[in-house]
Amino acid sequence: MRQLAAALRELRSATGLSLAGLAAKTPYSKSSWERYLNGKTLPPREAVEELCRLAGEPVGRCVALWELAEAEGSGRATTAEEATPAAASPAVTPPPPPVSPPPEQRGVVTLAVLASVCAVAVTAVVLALLLLPDSRSSEPLSPTAATTATPVGPGCHGTACEGRSPMAMRCAAQPDTVAQHRTATGAWMELRHSRECGTTWARTWGGRIGDRIELSVPGRVGAVHGAEVGNAVDAESYVYTLMAATAPGTVVRACFQPSAGGKRECFEGRVH
Numbered sequence: 001m002r003q004l005a006a007a008l009r010e011l012r013s014a015t016g017l018s019l020a021g022l023a024a025k026t027p028y029s030k031s032s033w034e035r036y037l038n039g040k041t042l043p044p045r046e047a048v049e050e051l052c053r054l055a056g057e058p059v060g061r062c063v064a065l066w067e068l069a070e071a072e073g074s075g076r077a078t079t080a081e082e083a084t085p086a087a088a089s090p091a092v093t094p095p096p097p098p099v100s101p102p103p104e105q106r107g108v109v110t111l112a113v114l115a116s117v118c119a120v121a122v123t124a125v126v127l128a129l130l131l132l133p134d135s136r137s138s139e140p141l142s143p144t145a146a147t148t149a150t151p152v153g154p155g156c157h158g159t160a161c162e163g164r165s166p167m168a169m170r171c172a173a174q175p176d177t178v179a180q181h182r183t184a185t186g187a188w189m190e191l192r193h194s195r196e197c198g199t200t201w202a203r204t205w206g207g208r209i210g211d212r213i214e215l216s217v218p219g220r221v222g223a224v225h226g227a228e229v230g231n232a233v234d235a236e237s238y239v240y241t242l243m244a245a246t247a248p249g250t251v252v253r254a255c256f257q258p259s260a261g262g263k264r265e266c267f268e269g270r271v272h
Contacts, residue, residue, distance in 0.1 A: 001072070004065040005039030008048065011062070012037060014055040014167065016238035024233040026050045042069055056168040158198040159245045163225065166243050171197035178252065179269030185258050187211060191269045199243035200271060201225070202254040207235060210259025215241040217252055218268075229259070246271045 012022065012033075019037075023030040028047050036043035048066045052059040154161075155169040166172040171194040178191040178200065187207035193200045202215040207229045217223040225242040229235050246252060248271055255266040 001039045001042065001069045004042075004048075004062070004069045005037060007062050007065055008043070008051060009037050011051045011055040011057060014057065014172065015051070016167070016172075016240075017054070017233075018236050021233045021237045022051070022054075025054060042066075045070075056165070056170065154194070154197045156197060161197050161199045161243045162223070162245045163242050166192070166194065166197075166199065166201050166240055169197065169243070171199055171243065172240075176272070178271060179254075179267060181254070181256075181265070181267040183207075183256050183258070183265050185211075185260075185262065187256065187258075189213060189254055189256055189267070191215075191252055191254050191267075193246065193271050194243075197243070198245060198247065200246040200250070200252045201241050201243045202227075203238050203240045204229070204256065205238050207239070208259050209235055212257045212259075213239065213241060214255045214257070215244060215252065216255070217244050217246065217250060220244075248272060 015022075017025065019030045019033050022028070022033045026033075026047065028036075028043075028050075032041070032043075032047075035041035036047060043066070045063065045066055048062050049059050052062055154171050154173075156164060156171075161169055161171065166175075172192070173194075173196075175192040175194045178193050180191075181189045183189065185208070187204055189202060189204045191200060191202055200215070202213050202225075204211065204213045204227075209229050209231060211229040212226060213228075214224060214226040216225075223244045225244060227239050227241045229239050244252065250271045251268055252271065253266055253268045255264055257264050
């Protein structure tokens, strides 16, 4: 369960969404996501797959961790998922005491129980083997190998990234902040650069619905990418522009246009 929760927290960080943002974009409530991300409750498989899609990541590894956690926790009582963010968690009613079967049925029941236990054990072993590295490798298994996510490289580089999403292309894992600016309305803006992808994009947070940001490379035709705070979920999380291909020394500009029709604000930064 701890491995799964750690992987889910990494995915949530990659999306840039708050718990409220996750609740608005999925069928699961804010309190449910809090339990999933902290390993308090095993999430539904569909919730794991949905978070992977939001983060632009393949679902294979997290689903394998989910299946392993589900096999380990099989037999435990589960609670129904909340339908809305405001719904309260239902109380868990203790199960009734087991009823002993008649003597002539005990043998059948025993065999059924043994078969179930064996099935769970086999599933756990198979999943564990799938998650282990190739046994032919001469490298020893590090102590953190089982709990550290295998890094996935960026999906593009340089001009191939132009006009594409930094999240979907996995360029936002460890970006540098080129420049930062706080607007007159209180919203924040940043110019972010990925050395791995050779790209730059702008992002904003703390704004209002209707606020718009724009990224451009002065002197380059067509290198203008905009984004807008479209709803309450966007206003509670980061809003990103698409990427522009940039090399060290490139000057990039970000502009902010408030929804109320106030003064347009721009600032620049140089990629290092």
